[in-house]
Amino acid sequence: MNATVMVIGYGNDLRSDDGIGQRIADEIASWHLSAVKSLAVHQLTPELADALANAELAIFVDAYVPLESFDVQVQSLSPSVDNAIAGHTADPQSLLALTRTLYGHCPPALWVTVPAVNFEFGDRFSEITETGKAIALGKIMQILDKFKKFLDQMNPI
Structure with a gap:
């Protein structure tokens, strides 16, 4: 893989499932992986825009509270025009928008969300989140493989 993929996993690792x-x-x-940079952060901050500006693909990973389905979800993200960064924290869309504003571009981005049900103080994951972790890692491996194949097609040797 020649291009850089930036993986940013965020959440509170002192609040059980939120740390996934x-x-x-x-x-x-x-x-x-030489072309994958992975950061574990407590929250998304404006300083991350610099790392995103140099990425060819961004993958954000976070916990979510399931309302109906307990599936790991993968969705495309676009920079938000509505979500301004409030204080020193951001969501992925506003961070992408900040990156685009500061650097003139931002990478395509995906949001991988893992179901979470326990947000009590602690460092152990619920069964649901533990299962979701394995599924999310598998999905991210597939994303990285597809991205590598895409790049290989774009830059044949």
């Missing part, structure tokens, strides 16, 4: 984004980012970092 950070845990997934840490696991991806342990794969030591």
Whole structure:
């Protein structure tokens, strides 16, 4: 893989399931993929715009409270024109918008969300989130593989 993929897992790792984004980012970092940079952060901050500006693809990973389905979800993200960064924290769409404003572009982005049901103080994941972690890692592996194949087609040797 020649291009850089930026994986940003975020959430509060002291609030049980809410820390799943950070845990997934840490696991991806342990794969030591040369073209994948993985960051585990407590929250999305404006400083991350610099890292995003140099990425060819961004993957955000976070927990979500399921209302109907307990599936790991993957959705495309676009920079938001409505969501301004409030204070020192952001959501993925506003961070992409800030990146575009500051650097004139932002990478295509995906949001991988893992179902979470336990937000009590602690560092253990619920069964639902633990299962979601394995599924999310599998989906991210597939995304990285498809991205590599896409790049190979764009830049044949």
